[in-house]
Amino acid sequence: MALTLQELHQKKDEAIKQVQLRGKTKDLMVCCGTGCVAGGAFKLKDALDKEVAAKGLGDQVRVVATGCNGFCGQGPLAVVMPDETFYGWLKPENASTLIEEHIVKGTPVKKYMFVSPETKQPIPSLQDIPFFHKQMPVVLRNKGLIDPEKIDDYFARDGYQGMGLALTSMTPEQVIDQITRAGLRGRGGAGFPTGTKWKICRAEKKTPKYLIGNCDEGDPGAYMDRSLLESDPHSLVEGMTIAAYAIGAAQGYVYVRTEYPLARQRLQKAIDDARACGLLGQNILSTKFAFDLEIREGSGAFVCGEETSLIHSIEGNSPEPTQRPPFPAQVGLWGCPTIINNVETLANVPQIITRGAEWFAGIGTATSKGTKIFSLVGKINNTGLIEVPMGITLRDVVYKIGGGIPDNKQFKAVQTGGPSGGCIPSKFIDLPIDYESLKEVGSMMGSGGMIVMDEDTCMVDVSKFFIQFTNDESCGKCSACREGSEALLEVLTRISDGNGREGDVEFLEELGEAIKDASMCGLGQTLPNPVLSTIKYFKDEYVAHIAEKNCPAKVCKPLIKYYIDPDKCPGCTLCLKACPGGAVKGSNKHVHVIDQDTCTKCGECLEVCPPKVGAIVKLSGKEALYLQSLAAPVPVKEWKARRAEEKRSGVQNQ
Amino acid sequence: MSSNLIQPHPVGAALVVGGGIGGMQAALDLTGAGIKVYLSDNGPAIGGVMSQLDKTFPTNDCAMCTMAPRLVEVGRHRDIEVLTLSEVQSVRGTPGNFKVTLNRQPRYVDEKKCTGCGTCVSNCPTHNHVQPMPTPPVELEPATRETLSGIVARHKNRPGPLMPILQEVNTALNYFPEGALRYVAQETGYSVADVYRIATFYSSFSVVPRGKYVINVCMGTTCYVQGSQRLMDKVSEVLKIKEDETTPDMMFTLKGVRCIGCCGLAPALTIGSETYGKLTRQDIPDIVHKCQEVA
Numbered sequence: 010m011a012l013t014l015q016e017l018h019q020k021k022d023e024a025i026k027q028v029q030l031r032g033k034t035k036d037l038m039v040c041c042g043t044g045c046v047a048g049g050a051f052k053l054k055d056a057l058d059k060e061v062a063a064k065g066l067g068d069q070v071r072v073v074a075t076g077c078n079g080f081c082g083q084g085p086l087a088v089v090m091p092d093e094t095f096y097g098w099l100k101p102e103n104a105s106t107l108i109e110e111h112i113v114k115g116t117p118v119k120k121y122m123f124v125s126p127e128t129k130q131p132i133p134s135l136q137d138i139p140f141f142h143k144q145m146p147v148v149l150r151n152k153g154l155i156d157p158e159k160i161d162d163y164f165a166r167d168g169y170q171g172m173g174l175a176l177t178s179m180t181p182e183q184v185i186d187q188i189t190r191a192g193l194r195g196r197g198g199a200g201f202p203t204g205t206k207w208k209i210c211r212a213e214k215k216t217p218k219y220l221i222g223n224c225d226e227g228d229p230g231a232y233m234d235r236s237l238l239e240s241d242p243h244s245l246v247e248g249m250t251i252a253a254y255a256i257g258a259a260q261g262y263v264y265v266r267t268e269y270p271l272a273r274q275r276l277q278k279a280i281d282d283a284r285a286c287g288l289l290g291q292n293i294l295s296t297k298f299a300f301d302l303e304i305r306e307g308s309g310a311f312v313c314g315e316e317t318s319l320i321h322s323i324e325g326n327s328p329e330p331t332q333r334p335p336f337p338a339q340v341g342l343w344g345c346p347t348i349i350n351n352v353e354t355l356a357n358v359p360q361i362i363t364r365g366a367e368w369f370a371g372i373g374t375a376t377s378k379g380t381k382i383f384s385l386v387g388k389i390n391n392t393g394l395i396e397v398p399m400g401i402t403l404r405d406v407v408y409k410i411g412g413g414i415p416d417n418k419q420f421k422a423v424q425t426g427g428p429s430g431g432c433i434p435s436k437f438i439d440l441p442i443d444y445e446s447l448k449e450v451g452s453m454m455g456s457g458g459m460i461v462m463d464e465d466t467c468m469v470d471v472s473k474f475f476i477q478f479t480n481d482e483s484c485g486k487c488s489a490c491r492e493g494s495e496a497l498l499e500v501l502t503r504i505s506d507g508n509g510r511e512g513d514v515e516f517l518e519e520l521g522e523a524i525k526d527a528s529m530c531g532l533g534q535t536l537p538n539p540v541l542s543t544i545k546y547f548k549d550e551y552v553a554h555i556a557e558k559n560c561p562a563k564v565c566k567p568l569i570k571y572y573i574d575p576d577k578c579p580g581c582t583l584c585l586k587a588c589p590g591g592a593v594k595g596s597n598k599h600v601h602v603i604d605q606d607t608c609t610k611c612g613e614c615l616e617v618c619p620p621k622v623g624a625i626v627k628l629s630g631k632e633a634l635y636l637q638s639l640a641a642p643v644p645v646k647e648w649k650a651r652r653a654e655e656k657r658s659g660v661q662n663q
Numbered sequence: 664m665s666s667n668l669i670q671p672h673p674v675g676a677a678l679v680v681g682g683g684i685g686g687m688q689a690a691l692d693l694t695g696a697g698i699k700v701y702l703s704d705n706g707p708a709i710g711g712v713m714s715q716l717d718k719t720f721p722t723n724d725c726a727m728c729t730m731a732p733r734l735v736e737v738g739r740h741r742d743i744e745v746l747t748l749s750e751v752q753s754v755r756g757t758p759g760n761f762k763v764t765l766n767r768q769p770r771y772v773d774e775k776k777c778t779g780c781g782t783c784v785s786n787c788p789t790h791n792h793v794q795p796m797p798t799p800p801v802e803l804e805p806a807t808r809e810t811l812s813g814i815v816a817r818h819k820n821r822p823g824p825l826m827p828i829l830q831e832v833n834t835a836l837n838y839f840p841e842g843a844l845r846y847v848a849q850e851t852g853y854s855v856a857d858v859y860r861i862a863t864f865y866s867s868f869s870v871v872p873r874g875k876y877v878i879n880v881c882m883g884t885t886c887y888v889q890g891s892q893r894l895m896d897k898v899s900e901v902l903k904i905k906e907d908e909t910t911p912d913m914m915f916t917l918k919g920v921r922c923i924g925c926c927g928l929a930p931a932l933t934i935g936s937e938t939y940g941k942l943t944r945q946d947i948p949d950i951v952h953k954c955q956e957v958a
Contacts, residue, residue: 043924043938081927082927232925310866325823327860387929460888
């Protein structure tokens with residue numbers, strides 16, 4: 010059944026009517042993104058379904074499994090629409106109370122609501138929660154509001170209207186022109202202007218042409234593409250169809266990571282539904298335009314996010330990058346002109362077509378337009394997925410949306426751009442976020458991971474972590490990246506093991522610059538960034554590791570020691586029982602002692618020691634030298650007496 | 664070499680048979696002693712087996728770093744004459760006076776002018792593909808063969824069939840037995856080397872058997888700053904295996920993976936399709952026991 014444009018409009022009206030009919034009923038939007046599913050969201054949904062059936066409320070309330078809501082830190086969560094009441098940290102047991110109180114009696118349940126950290130009061134409405142308040146959903150405008158597996162829900166939210174407009178009343182050149190004027194840039198990280206890329210491909214004479222949606226989201230700490238596919242897969246299908254129309258492609262692929270089964274499943278459903286409605290396939294909307302989509306699965310290789318490498322992976326060849334130029338827009342998949350865009354870039358397209366280039370260009374800064382999705386994670390109170398206009402300051406993101414750092418710890422840095430990016434120190438907290446400003450401070454936009462670090466994060470350890478990652482994922486084709494990452498890792502390991510030498514920091518800088526210059530693809534060209542940016546802003550930490558053998562954040566194992574403060578130890582034997590290596594010596598009512606030779610520094614003792622006792626401490630560098638420690642366990646009473654004696658004699662001496 | 668250094672006893676020349684690393688070194692040592700050397704090899708080039716190796720036992724030295732200086736020296740040495748494509752037919756005579764007959768294959772290329780650029784190989788219209796040796800059909804257990812042939816048939820005619828095929832085989836068999844890879848190569852027309860290369864490139868593929876449960880501890884940045892290394896240490900301690908190892912009863916394989924995209928749940932791990940989040944070290948034994956009970 011192929012739809013015409015008119016029928017498409019009718020579909021939308023019908024779908025809206027359906028929604029209006031439901032005006033008197035309530036929708037329970039249960040977030041079923043991967044994060045919440047892992048927390049038991051499907052069990053919650055089943056419990057709610059059962060409860061609704063048991064109370065016979067089927068015609069008054071609809072339980073909907075939506076895609077990622079974004080506020081992952083509160084999951085499993087649910088939003089009651091149209092009241093916009095937000096409930097977090099729900100358990101299946103809570104289902105009956107929720108239905109009984111909110112749906113039957115109509116009184117929202119305060120104890121499940123989000124509690125404001127400042128006023129300690131529950132916040133009833135979603136929009137009033139600071140996490141949502143500062144956001145600007147454009148790409149994720151449908152997140153948590155529609156059932157991602159129902160095409161009608163998408164129709165009701167202006168779905169496929171942009172495609173209708175583009176295919177029936179615009180030429181491909183006009184589409185490209187509109188995207189160019191909107192100033193849309195690639196959301197995969199590098200920020201290449203999308204319109205320009207399409208224009209190059211459009212100009213190529215060779216056919217067929219291909220379009221690839223890149224959802225090989227390999228950056229650790231970034232999951233915006235996954236959430237997008239899980240919450241609103243049709244927006245990608247629509248965006249890709251418009252893009253294919255603009256460049257003249259008849260076949261498209263979406264390359265999805267193997268780690269994202271739910272996203273693949275929902276996208277497949279969306280593709281099937283769109284095909285059934287004639288929105289994919291031959292004669293789309295009764296025009297001559299034909300386009301179809303296929304999902305290709307990755308198998309766990311970071312380098313496949315690089316466009317030439319991704320193409321080789323789809324072809325079934327060894328997925329190593331190849332030299333550019335020629336760019337894929339000229340010679341790509343099976344030697345044909347190919348456009349590869351990030352999933353988020355493509356999902357922006359329908360919005361630009363429906364709402365106009367001027368509207369889009371009105372958001373953001375002079376060079377970076379529109380919004381960007383970030384995954385705000387790490388040492389932050391409100392973990393989750395956020396969409397903010399370009400140019401927002403880090404302060405707004407970390408403190409207003411993110412709600413600050415847990416346990417009143419000190420904010421140290423934000424890591425953006427994954428293994429290709431860098432760490433932005435706290436002094437740049439008022440930095441407006443866009444492509445250029447991030448680059449200036451030595452980081453990059455990347456795909457949008459934003460990992461917040463506090464005082465307990467060791468910067469040497471972090472850069473070692475990233476180099477380990479890139480060293481592992483380097484495909485090994487060019488030696489600058491293969492051997493360079495190995496050498497960087499060796500020196501970083503040496504430093505964090507306490508064997509750093511003078512001149513190591515300078516060597517890291519020199520080598521880093523060399524790798525940047527000599528590598529072939531983006532992976533190698535950016536892999537020294539985490540090292541270079543941490544050296545730039547946190548050189549004192551490197552120096553402390555090398556010169557004083559001190560890890561200020563107390564992370565690097567060889568540089569730390571665990572001690573039991575004899576004045577605080579009540580001799581409860583908790584740490585003794587917990588120690589896997591038998592390094593804690595002592596017995597009941599004896600002051601315990603850690604045998605430093607057997608201690609593996611696992612930290613188990615620190616975890617079990619009750620916070621109000623706090624007898625176990627982690628020390629590093631010079632402070633470890635001055636701490637008084639016992640040679641063998643002593644009864645607590647005896648120790649106290651000895652202490653009192655010392656005090657008395659101390660007083661006498663004075 | 665100046666004329667006043669003439670050896671007390673007149674010496675002729677020596678033939679070194681085989682141009683590998685040993686042959687080359689022997690040739691260089693002989694010329695050092697003032698002897699003219701003929702270095703013969705039955706292959707089209709000298710270098711032997713070592714030129715095909717990456718590292719060598721026992722020092723793990725880079726093979727090419729050992730080879731390259733000798734190759735260059737042999738190539739330019741005026742007292743060494745390299746005779747490639749040559750095989751010894753007969754040796755006659757006594758020590759000090761041997762006569763060797765070599766059978767030299769034709770090369771059809773003027774070795775003096777050839778720079779080894781390789782353009783002729785890529786441009787030859789008829790002979791530029793290697794004729795593979797005929798290989799016997801791969802033998803598989805009937806059940807495996809049935810699974811594999813089904814998978815291959817489903818994807819064979821798609822463009823770029825290798826990845827979808829390998830992904831399904833990996834899911835069906837949990838790893839790639841050698842026979843399976845050979846079978847896929849045979850059925851799709853790819854070379855075994857190509858298939859093997861793909862099978863070893865991706866981290867979700869394995870060419871060694873894996874445990875029933877693969878425990879993937881997320882080592883993404885978020886999980887890492889929240890202490891996933893300590894989780895990994897704990898799992899390793901409970902299962903008594905290291906990362907990338909499998910328990911002897913083939914129950915568990917322990918792996919560190921890059922971001923599973925559950926940063927809200929950090930630190931997290933997955934076993935099969937189950938995700939466990941917000942973990943502490945104390946949770947690990949329970950999770951492992953649960954799996955053991957199910958089994």
